[in-house]
Amino acid sequence: MLSRFVRTMSSFTTRVIPVDPAQFSFKSKNTGEAIIRSTADEAAIDQAVQALRAGEAVGMPTETVYGLAANALSAEAVQKIFAAKNRPQDNPLIVHVSSLAMLEELLPNKTIPPQYIPVLDRFWPGALTIIVPSASIVPSAVTCGQPTVAVRFPSHPVARALIAKCGFPLAAPSANASGRPSPTLASHVYHDLQSRIPLVLDGGPCDVGVESTVLDAVRNPPAILRPGGVTYEDLKPLLPNLQVYQKHFTDKQLELAPTTPGMKYRHYSPDALVVLVEDTVPDFDARCAVELDALRQSHTIAKVGYLRTRSEASPDEADLSVAMGSSADQFAQALFRGLRSLDDQQVDVIFVQGISEEKEGMAVMNRLRKAASRIIAQ
Ligand code: TXA
């Protein structure tokens, strides 16, 4: 335990460098080779490439959430990620590639398992991570000694161009301090990792807002281990037996493994208490009022925050309300930003109006159930 804290860590003046995704275009769907139209953006990418070549960890935007990237083929560089995030050493990382050829390099015999081919054709680049057998080139610092490795080809122009320019794949977990909500703005990364990393590329807000879907189609039947940006409804037509972990099946072995996303470790937690009200509960505001009274028996609560899909009553003047939009994808996009902004305003409790588990709603409710200290279902 102690070894996690005594490891020496350099102190940096963290630079946040703006990049404009609109300045990037790609030679084809299957590559990260970019045409960058502005010299400022080209220079920003070059600075990040330099830091990554020197074995440092840097913050980069992706379409899901910001990632903390380092050379995936260097055990030493990957250690910088664990140190900066204070991430438990047995929680494996996703390797980000910018072409199928780069994926092949990570596989035994350079062979993509055939069941993934139509899936990758449809959803890469994008918010989908696949679990594949791992070749020995991938350091065990990345896989944490598992025989498999998680791989994703992100669609965000900046991430995609950055990986291609490096010429090596980038290991990148979400760029939050371990246990905190994932970052969807460069300022979130700066808040959590300031002075721990040399730079963050600021590509603006993330489109998807929740992490990628983790799909394991090496197991039979194929399973979504973590719901995310690519939905169950999206994948099901291509993988008819598809199951969702914890919804359609559970597995004692998976339960104990740190590889199962979000199982072993506390996740997505703001400082405030989070009370999740499921969407099956009829009157959100009335129910929150009852729960608030009950909470006040045991907690001092000065400030209350709400994440709402619908405005049913005007909240107390001292309360803070964040509108999450009316659709599941809007809710996903605003989720971590909402939790973090209420934390910044030092609310003591956050009541969240849950949504149904359709489409992106499955990922949203998965993250909320992990963040919640209390779930109200009826
Ligand atoms: O959208 C995303 O996936 C973001 C961006 C930065 O790409 N990354 C991300 O990484 O969410 P992270 O480390 O926060 O979550 C990766 C998850 C972990 O929970 C881990 O358990 C799982 O992927 N994972 C990694 N390797 C695995 C493996 N070999 N088998 C099963 N799960 C694995």
Ligand code: MG
């Ligand atoms: Mg994470």
